[in-house]
Amino acid sequence: MAFSNLFLRIISFMHIFENIIIKLQLNFPEYYFQTKNEDGKKLIYDIIRKKFVSLTPEEWVRQHVLCFLVQTKKYSAALIAVEREIKYNKLSKRFDVLLFDKYGKPLILIECKAFDVALTTKTLTQIATYNMNFKVPYLFVSNGLKHMLFVLNDKKEYIQTELFPVAE
Numbered sequence: 001m002a003f004s005n006l007f008l009r010i011i012s013f014m015h016i017f018e019n020i021i022i023k024l025q026l027n028f029p030e031y032y033f034q035t036k037n038e039d040g041k042k043l044i045y046d047i048i049r050k051k052f053v054s055l056t057p058e059e060w061v062r063q064h065v066l067c068f069l070v071q072t073k074k075y076s077a078a079l080i081a082v083e084r085e086i087k088y089n090k091l092s093k094r095f096d097v098l099l100f101d102k103y104g105k106p107l108i109l110i111e112c113k114a115f116d117v118a119l120t121t122k123t124l125t126q127i128a129t130y131n132m133n134f135k136v137p138y139l140f141v142s143n144g145l146k147h148m149l150f151v152l153n154d155k156k157e158y159i160q161t162e163l164f165p166v167a168e
């Protein structure tokens with residue numbers, strides 16, 4: 001009896017948690033998302049990968065970033081890569097989002113964190129490490145509530161900026 005009661009409480013908590021994710025307004029324009037439940041899991045449709053993926057707090061942020069790029073900033077979905085594997089020092093890593101320019105050259109490397117994860121030096125080190133493979137002119141990190149954008153200046157240093165590059 002005690003086990004089944006605990007199980008019901010866990011299921012109830014998971015349902016509440018999923019609803020909190022869906023209703024949490026991030027620091028982005030409001031977007032419409034296609035979601036569904038499958039085998040007890042909440043899924044969200046990824047407009048780039050063209051499939052449903054597990055809805056986690058980090059995924060909720062990533063989907064907002066993707067909509068921001070495509071719907072608000074008007075970048076073509078064909079110029080966006082999501083969660084691809086890269087090699088760094090013989091280690092396999094996965095970047096969150098990479099936006100290419102119209103010539104196919106990497107433009108913005110994006111790191112997404114869950115809304116309850118602070119953007120720290122560790123986050124910046126992570127994206128800088130991934131950038132060793134790409135050497136992009138822009139780095140963008142977001143937890144959905146706070147965003148940080150960096151541009152490579154003439155001295156080959158990244159400085160924080162508010163000017164998001166315009167789609168060509």
